[in-house]
Amino acid sequence: MDGLFIVMVGALVAAAVYLLLARDLPRVLIGFVLLGTGVNLAILAAGRVGAMVPPLVPPGSSALPDVVANPLPQALILTAIVIGFGLTAFALMLVVKVYARFRTVAADDLTEAEGAATPAAATLASQTPLTRQEAA
Amino acid sequence: MNPSLILRTSAPLLLWMPLVVSLYVLVRGHNDPGGGFIGGLIAAGGVLFYAIARGPAAARAVLRLSPVALCGLGVLVATASGIPALLTPETPYLTHFWWFPTLGVTLPLGTALVFDLGVYLTVLGMASALFCALVEEAQ
Amino acid sequence: MHSLIAAPILVPLVAAAVTAMLWRQPGLQRVIGLAAAALLLVVAVALLVETASGRILVAQMGNWAAPFGITLAIDLFSAIMLVITGLMALAVAIYACGPGAAERDRAGFQPLFHSLILGVCGSFCTGDLFNLYVWFEVMLIASFGLLVLDRTDEQLDGGVRYVVLNLIGTTVFLLAVGLLYGLTGTLSLADLARVAPTVENQAALGAVGMLLLVAFGAKAAVFPLFNWLPAAYHTASMPVAAIFAALLTKVGVYAIIRVFTLIFAHDMAVFGPILAVVAAATMITGVFGAAMHYDIRKILSFHIISQIGYMLIGVALMTPLALAGSVLYIVHHIIVKANLFLIAGAMRAEAGSFALKRIGGLWVAAPALGLLFLVPALSLAGIPPLSGFWGKLVVIRAGLEAEAYLLAGIALAVGLLTLYSMIKIWNEAFWKAAPAPAPAAPWTRREQVATYAPIVVLAGLTLTIGVWTEPFAALSLTAAHGLLDRTAYIEAVLGAASLQLAAPLLSDGGTL
Numbered sequence: 034m035d036g037l038f039i040v041m042v043g044a045l046v047a048a049a050v051y052l053l054l055a056r057d058l059p060r061v062l063i064g065f066v067l068l069g070t071g072v073n074l075a076i077l078a079a080g081r082v083g084a085m086v087p088p089l090v091p092p093g094s095s096a097l098p099d100v101v102a103n104p105l106p107q108a109l110i111l112t113a114i115v116i117g118f119g120l121t122a123f124a125l126m127l128v129v130k131v132y133a134r135f136r137t138v139a140a141d142d143l144t145e146a147e148g149a150a151t152p153a154a155a156t157l158a159s160q161t162p163l164t165r166q167e168a169a
Numbered sequence: 170m171n172p173s174l175i176l177r178t179s180a181p182l183l184l185w186m187p188l189v190v191s192l193y194v195l196v197r198g199h200n201d202p203g204g205g206f207i208g209g210l211i212a213a214g215g216v217l218f219y220a221i222a223r224g225p226a227a228a229r230a231v232l233r234l235s236p237v238a239l240c241g242l243g244v245l246v247a248t249a250s251g252i253p254a255l256l257t258p259e260t261p262y263l264t265h266f267w268w269f270p271t272l273g274v275t276l277p278l279g280t281a282l283v284f285d286l287g288v289y290l291t292v293l294g295m296a297s298a299l300f301c302a303l304v305e306e307a308q
Numbered sequence: 309m310h311s312l313i314a315a316p317i318l319v320p321l322v323a324a325a326v327t328a329m330l331w332r333q334p335g336l337q338r339v340i341g342l343a344a345a346a347l348l349l350v351v352a353v354a355l356l357v358e359t360a361s362g363r364i365l366v367a368q369m370g371n372w373a374a375p376f377g378i379t380l381a382i383d384l385f386s387a388i389m390l391v392i393t394g395l396m397a398l399a400v401a402i403y404a405c406g407p408g409a410a411e412r413d414r415a416g417f418q419p420l421f422h423s424l425i426l427g428v429c430g431s432f433c434t435g436d437l438f439n440l441y442v443w444f445e446v447m448l449i450a451s452f453g454l455l456v457l458d459r460t461d462e463q464l465d466g467g468v469r470y471v472v473l474n475l476i477g478t479t480v481f482l483l484a485v486g487l488l489y490g491l492t493g494t495l496s497l498a499d500l501a502r503v504a505p506t507v508e509n510q511a512a513l514g515a516v517g518m519l520l521l522v523a524f525g526a527k528a529a530v531f532p533l534f535n536w537l538p539a540a541y542h543t544a545s546m547p548v549a550a551i552f553a554a555l556l557t558k559v560g561v562y563a564i565i566r567v568f569t570l571i572f573a574h575d576m577a578v579f580g581p582i583l584a585v586v587a588a589a590t591m592i593t594g595v596f597g598a599a600m601h602y603d604i605r606k607i608l609s610f611h612i613i614s615q616i617g618y619m620l621i622g623v624a625l626m627t628p629l630a631l632a633g634s635v636l637y638i639v640h641h642i643i644v645k646a647n648l649f650l651i652a653g654a655m656r657a658e659a660g661s662f663a664l665k666r667i668g669g670l671w672v673a674a675p676a677l678g679l680l681f682l683v684p685a686l687s688l689a690g691i692p693p694l695s696g697f698w699g700k701l702v703v704i705r706a707g708l709e710a711e712a713y714l715l716a717g718i719a720l721a722v723g724l725l726t727l728y729s730m731i732k733i734w735n736e737a738f739w740k741a742a743p744a745p746a747p748a749a750p751w752t753r754r755e756q757v758a759t760y761a762p763i764v765v766l767a768g769l770t771l772t773i774g775v776w777t778e779p780f781a782a783l784s785l786t787a788a789h790g791l792l793d794r795t796a797y798i799e800a801v802l803g804a805a806s807l808q809l810a811a812p813l814l815s816d817g818g819t820l
Contacts, residue, residue: 053476058468058472061472065472065475065476065479068476068479069479069482072479072482072483072486075483075486075487076482076483076485076486076489076490078490079486079487079489079490079491080489080490081490089201089202090200092200105489106486106489109438109485109486109489112438112442113441113482115206116442116445119295119445119449120445120448120449120475120478122299123449123452123453123471124471124472124475125303126299126302126303126306127452127456127464127467127468127471128468129303129306130306130456130459130464131464131465131468133306134461134464135461135464135465140468143465143468144465235331237328237331237416237419238328238329238331240325240328241324241325241326241327241328241329241419242325242329244321244322244324244325244328245322245325245326245329248318248321248322248325254371260371261313261314261367261368261369261370261371262313262314262318262367262369262370263314263369263370263371264370264371265370
């Protein structure tokens with residue numbers, strides 16, 4: 034079982050790193066989602082995968098049965114999923130807004146933040162509208 | 170985007186189904202899988218459906234409170250659920266209390282349910298705000 | 309007592325919730341925001357008084373016993389950080405009533421601002437590593453919202469860079485938390501401090517330490533993980549940039565100090581040199597980055613980076629004096645850096661631009677601002693008798709005592725280069741003649757007061773720390789001793805009996 038988890042985590046993280054290195058913002062975002070999934074699986078594996086019984090107290094009893102899955106990693110992962118959901122949602126909104134504003138999602142074409150900060154960047158920034166028209 | 174007449178007409182009906190289910194899941198969360206977070210998401214799913222069918226403005230109107238205000242209200246409710254614990258010096262903040270009043274059937278009530286209700290409202294507000302913004306952006 | 313421990317979290321939480329509900333009434337929001345910030349400062353000072361003797365306040369949230377539930381533990385270091393957070397929250401809340409307040413509040417500044425403070429305070433209060441992760445995320449999401457508040461082109465672009473790099477950093481943190489749990493079976497900081505030295509697989513623990521260093525380092529903007537900071541900070545509106553500059557990176561530094569004094573203190577032979585190299589490289593890159601820029605905000609952003617290096621020296625050397633230096637330096641730096649950003653905002657309001665090439669003549673136009681600029685600017689460079697001098701003195705003295713001569717030398721040289729950048733701003737903005745007549749600033753009287761009041765108070769504090777250093781230094785030293793006394797922390801959280809218990813809770817702990 035552990036072996037399977039290791040392979041899965043490895044595959045997910047490898048795919049995630051590949052996507053994170055892309056110049057396209059949506060790809061980067063998908064990469065982040067995959068990375069989060071890989072890390073969540075790693076947490077599950079770190080809590081020892083063994084028992085398949087859900088950690089629920091049966092009706093009429095006041096304690097967990099002896100053999101149950103470790104509830105703590107599940108709680109951690111649930112929290113991490115919630116947080117990941119929020120972060121992904123925000124990043125998605127940002128990418129949508131960026132696309133609506135600049136009509137591009139290529140990281141290379143985004144140079145607004147550098148504009149006018151340094152003399153060199155200022156000249157670059159003045160050229161960008163041209164590049165953007167060419168791209169369109 | 171132009172949703173069909175059937176979708177637009179059935180939207181109010183289809184909004185209530187997830188809302189009822191979400192309340193069931195919220196209450197069930199006390200001892201079984203379920204709870205405020207997943208309940209809130211199910212309810213927000215209904216709102217998302219409504220926003221697609223009739224537009225984000227109509228979805229916001231159906232919530233009465235603005236999504237952000239709903240979120241704030243949820244946080245306040247959840248925060249308030251911990252206050253009874255502050256009344257006694259031995260119990261730190263967020264210690265929960267339970268009552269089992271018997272009115273024909275025994276009802277398991279407690280401050281934890283209030284906390285869950287706060288989570289429900291927060292998630293509903295947050296997810297609705299997000300969905301409405303995304304639908305708006307798409308249109 | 310219990311209620312007071314949770315108060316630094318509850319105050320901003322309730323403030324954020326209430327201001328979110330009042331999103332149609334910006335005026336009322338602002339009043340509530342100011343009141344909450346003031347209340348936070350009061351609460352934090354009360355906590356500082358409680359902990360000043362070195363006492364550690366502990367509360368188990370929800371009454372779940374220590375290693376299992378979420379613990380809030382406030383020691384002197386936490387309390388100092390909370391006071392400075394309250395102070396910054398109040399200063400920036402007042403400053404945010406200045407120019408542009410109406411638009412900012414309509415965009416949702418108040419709820420986001422208090423959520424940010426909530427995340428910061430939560431990070432300083434918590435005694436649980438996973439809980440720290442949660443507070444980091446609260447802070448992160450709020451900072452995302454604040455950064456792109458005005459939705460300008462450059463903010464959206466800067467926001468993308470900030471978001472992407474921070475998302476990766478936070479995932480690394482999560483991975484480290486998971487692996488640490490796998491190794492030790494616990495995530496309570498006190499329990500980790502107890503168990504960490506007994507973990508069999510020290511190599512794996514070292515790897516986790518490295519992951520944590522990367523995650524917190526990315527947050528603190530240390531070399532080589534600082535790129536997101538100068539790419540994003542200068543795009544934010546001025547109150548936002550000021551609170552970011554004051555608090556965000558310092559939470560990363562706090563986390564590094566907390567985790568490395570508690571969990572990896574037995575492994576400093578490995579981490580000490582790494583941290584020392586990182587500290588030196590951070591100081592140098594930051595100061596050279598600042599030297600090449602001609603935009604006030606960019607210069608100040610790079611100086612945040614260079615100053616982070618000084619704070620890390622304390623952890624790298626791990627002696628009481630060095631850690632005291634770090635604490636003192638953090639306090640001094642937060643006040644000074646936030647003030648410089650506030651002043652930059654005022655300069656922009658007076659002269660019309662942040663670009664040094666386009667402005668000038670401010671010494672004639674606004675001599676008071678010039679004097680107010682000199683206080684934090686010279687303090688940042690470490691000129692006596694200002695607060696920065698004492699911060700640098702303690703850090704460098706600790707470096708010399710620990711025979712880290714190279715590190716101490718770099719710290720001195722970087723101070724000199726900092727002076728160069730500050731003089732550059734002075735020459736260009738204040739001294740040289742204005743290249744074009746500055747547009748008359750359309751200020752109202754109230755806006756002017758809101759802008760200048762926090763600047764004057766913070767400059768006054770810088771002078772106070774500089775002239776009357778004794779109590780601040782003594783407090784820092786007590787805090788440093790508290791940081792190094794792990795047993796006291798473990799006892800306060802878990803009880804004295806826990807120290808005798810055999811180590812890991814998981815029977816197969818350490819096989820990962």
